[in-house]
Amino acid sequence: MQVIGFCRFSYPAEGGFQVEHSSLTDRIAYLYDPVRIEERFRHFECLCLPGLKAQTDPDFLFVILVGEAMPTRWLERLAELTDDFPQAVIVSRPPGPHRKVCQDVINAVRDMDQPCLQFRHDDDDAVAIDFVAHLRQAAQDCAALLAKHRLVGFDWNRGYVGRPDAKGLCAQVQVTPYWGVAQGMAVRPGVRQTIMNFGHNKLNQNMPTVTFTQPVMYLRGHNDHNDSRQKKHVKPMPLPRLDTAGETELKARLAIDADHIRRVFGGG
Incomplete structure (x- = not known):
């Protein structure tokens, strides 16, 4: 079964952000601000990519959506x-309605005549090295459920929340359902709705x-530029620093x- 992961990397969508902007120009300026995008790249490199590159089941696509206005250097x-x-x-796509653009991009790389497994992924989050294998196995174990429904969701709710810095990583394990990381969906052949429609x-x-x-199936990055942390009255989340044993695990x-x-975070 085809497996597709999907990530928006500072794509200037119309909608899809909890941070409000007065114009598309303002949104693009916010997304490509050098301080912000440098932090996104550091998280992408250190948190997001390692687990995906190390998947025990490498048979998947990982689509990264960017805006056509992204500066060449980025x-x-x-x-690289x-x-x-x-x-x-x-x-790369021009700005457009968030859900429609994401849907079109995912469907452009899938075989619409075959069933499909999809997962969403933020550029500052991580999944365990066997996430794709677990997602595929879950679909096989739930074959009867998939046969009855056009869409079926899967959610792994135990994982880390973590904040990287120049000293390493502050993190702890917690359980939060439907957090958007290590979350997948089975899609019947011909169905155009994608995991990004919900x-x-x-x-x-x-x-x-x-x-x-x-x-444990994920790490959710915790940083100052999380879209969900831009709202008022968001409380800080104190996290313990991992010791050597925690880093090894x-x-x-x-x-x-x-x-x-x-x-990377220390500038070395």
């Missing part, structure tokens, strides 16, 4: 970071879903290298 940096990631496909926290309001609490499960984080 586009070249993105291409994914040069050794053959599953990655960088797609809010991640409302997936179970639109289709049957199956949830898993084991094993995180590397084994999600391929995240704390030494690499220290080099």
